[in-house]
Amino acid sequence: MPEHSSRLEKLRFLLRVQEQQLDVTRRWIEDEERREAERAQGEQTRPPQPDWVLELGIGVGSRPVEVHAGRCYAIGRRRKTITREQAVAALGEGVEACTHCRPDTELGIL
Structure with a gap:
């Protein structure tokens, strides 16, 4: 070749x-x-990001754990979207405010 x-x-x-x-x-x-x-x-x-979230406790009937602003990175897996009024009421009933997103400050409750 x-x-x-x-x-x-x-x-x-x-x-x-x-x-x-x-x-x-x-x-x-x-x-x-x-x-x-x-x-x-x-x-x-x-779905749109909620404004307020209630982090739920473990087990049926257990108390909620914390209130969070919807954008918070520290929200646990057990959660429920709530209204502003429900967030204020939960904080007023003694549910803890998240220490990361400080929903109490944002809601004007100190």
Whole structure:
């Protein structure tokens, strides 16, 4: 086989490898676009953040643990969304105010 023919075969092989890599890159791009679309859809369908949250105790009938502002990072898993009036009432009944978000200060109860 002449030298230039071998070189041509090598170049065609290189082209096939590069096309395969382009296919892989295109799949990665498609996957990332799908993830971005799913993320955007999740953000659009996410319920709005509550203004006030009551962190519940363990067990049926147990007392609530704390009142939190809805944006608080320290809210436990057992929670209930409440109104401003319910938050004020809970604090007035002796439920603790979260020491991180200070809902008592925000509600004007010191």
